[in-house]
Amino acid sequence: TNQHVVEGADSVSLRFSSGARQEAEVVGEDASTDVAVLRVEAPEETLVPLTLGDSESVGVGDPVIAVGNPLNVGISVTTGIVSGLGRPIGAPNGYTISGAVQTDAALSSGNSGGPLLDAQGEVIGVNSLTAAAPGFGIVSQGLNFAVPINTVKSVAEQIIETGRVQHGYIGVRMLPVGIGDLAAYSGLSSEELSEQYGLPESGAIIREVSEGGPADEAGLTGGEEREGEIAGLTVSLGDVVTEVEGEPVVNPDDVSQVVNSTQPGDELNLTVVTPGEEPREVALTVGVQPDEQ
Numbered sequence: 001t002n003q004h005v006v007e008g009a010d011s012v013s014l015r016f017s018s019g020a021r022q023e024a025e026v027v028g029e030d031a032s033t034d035v036a037v038l039r040v041e042a043p044e045e046t047l048v049p050l051t052l053g054d055s056e057s058v059g060v061g062d063p064v065i066a067v068g069n070p071l072n073v074g075i076s077v078t079t080g081i082v083s084g085l086g087r088p089i090g091a092p093n094g095y096t097i098s099g100a101v102q103t104d105a106a107l108s109s110g111n112s113g114g115p116l117l118d119a120q121g122e123v124i125g126v127n128s129l130t131a132a133a134p135g136f137g138i139v140s141q142g143l144n145f146a147v148p149i150n151t152v153k154s155v156a157e158q159i160i161e162t163g164r165v166q167h168g169y170i171g172v173r174m175l176p177v178g179i180g181d182l183a184a185y186s187g188l189s190s191e192e193l194s195e196q197y198g199l200p201e202s203g204a205i206i207r208e209v210s211e212g213g214p215a216d217e218a219g220l221t222g223g224e225e226r227e228g229e230i231a232g233l234t235v236s237l238g239d240v241v242t243e244v245e246g247e248p249v250v251n252p253d254d255v256s257q258v259v260n261s262t263q264p265g266d267e268l269n270l271t272v273v274t275p276g277e278e279p280r281e282v283a284l285t286v287g288v289q290p291d292e293q
Contacts, residue, residue, distance in 0.1 A: 001113030002128055002147075003029040003036045004092045014040050017075065028159035031093035032167050032289060034128050034147055035155045036113075050115060053122030055101060055148035058082055063119045064103050066127055066144075068111030080105030080142075088253045089129055089145045094293030095167075097147060098257040101125040104142035116146040124149050168262030169289035171213020172220065175205040175235065178251030186231035197228050198276030200242050204252040207236035218284035220272060242279060243271035264288040 006012055006026050015021045022040050029036035040047075062082045070076055084102035091097050103116060107127055116125040125146025158165045175182070179202055183193045190201040199205075208222040209215050223236025241249050244258045245268065262268060266286045273279045 001036050001038060002126060003031050003034045004128075005113045006036045006038070007031070007092065012038060014038065014042075016042075016046055018046075020046075028163045028165075030155050030159065030165040031291070032091050032095045032165070033097055033151055033155050034091055035126070035152050035159075037156050037159045050117070051120075051122045052149055052153060053118055053120070053124045055099070055124050055150045058085060058101060058118065058124050060085060064101075064105055064124070065117040065119075065121075066103070066105040066107055066111060066114060066146075067117065068107070068114030068127060070106075070108035070110040072110055078106040083142075086257075087145060088256060093291060095289065096253070096256045096260070097128075097151070098253070098260045099148045099151060100128070100145040101148055103144050103146065105144065106142075107144040126152050166264055167289040168259050168264060168266060168286040169214065170259055170268065170284060170286060171210035171215045172206045172222070172255075173208040173210075173293075174241075174252035174255065175207050176252065178249070178254075179203050179205065179240065180250060182230065182235070193230070197230070197237060199237070200240055200273045200279070202248065202250055203240040203242040203273065204249050204255050205235070205240050206238035209238070214284045214287045218282050220282065220284075221274065226275065237275050240273045240275070241270055242273055245269055259286070262286045 012024045013021050014024050022042050024038040024040040027037040027039050060082050064080055064082055066078045080103050083104050087100040087102045088096045088098055089100045111127045114127045115123045116127050118124050125148050127146045129145040155165050179199055183190045194201050206222050209220055220239050223238035226237045227234050228237050241255055264286055268284050268286055270282045271279050272282050
């Protein structure tokens with residue numbers, strides 16, 4: 001199920017299709033991926049597991065089925081398609097969940113933690129989030145997300161084996177958009193933005209570096225003392241990550257996706273540009289992600 005479903009609960013119970021309710025134990029939870037594992041003692045014939053699929057094999061346009069208990073009206077089934085793949089969504093603790101499955105299958109409060117199934121009835125995700133319009137709190141229609149089942153399987157295995165999950169961490173906060181999008185918002189071309197502010201033509205801008213974190217230890221800097229006004233907005237112009245492990249970076253999601261795939265102790269190689277300076281290569285050792293961003 002989802003971590004946000006059981007967070008802070010004094011007790012947890014499961015209700016089966018027969019209507020019987022059984023107390024359950026929270027084996028462990030991971031707020032960084034919104035996944036929790038429950039244990040329940042019940043007759044074997046009561047527990048019929050669904051087949052877990054492969055979220056990497058899913059394609060845009062594939063039909064999907066969402067199962068849950070929306071608004072506590074009872075077990076309900078909705079249908080839709082896969083609207084998008086590889087979406088970054090916010091985790092309950094402020095980090096980013098990479099690779100989410102976007103669907104237009106109707107979801108409401110109560111669908112959280114339920115399965116998203118493909119046409120073969122295999123689980124490809126765990127329903128987690130309905131998007132809201134930024135700043136308005138208005139729930140967007142047909143814009144829903146599920147944590148990919150490959151992520152869920154990996155996290156669940158770690159929870160079952162050790163009771164906890166460790167994630168990679170480099171200790172940076174980045175501007176929400178890449179330089180290309182920033183140029184579009186400003187009405188300038190990437191070349192003009194580069195000339196005016198000393199930025200590379202593509203990459204993710206670091207706006208804050210956590211003191212003592214891996215990025216700080218590697219010499220990366222945020223934009224706390226270096227700001228520019230772009231299209232009427234004050235933008236912190238820290239170091240810009242232009243490549244990660246030799247792959248070009250277009251926006252901050254490209255960085256988050258790679259970091260989320262690492263383990264503490266891994267080495268990460270970045271190409272970084274300090275505004276107005278030449279690119280440089282930076283190698284840092286991935287740390288352990290703190291509980292909250």
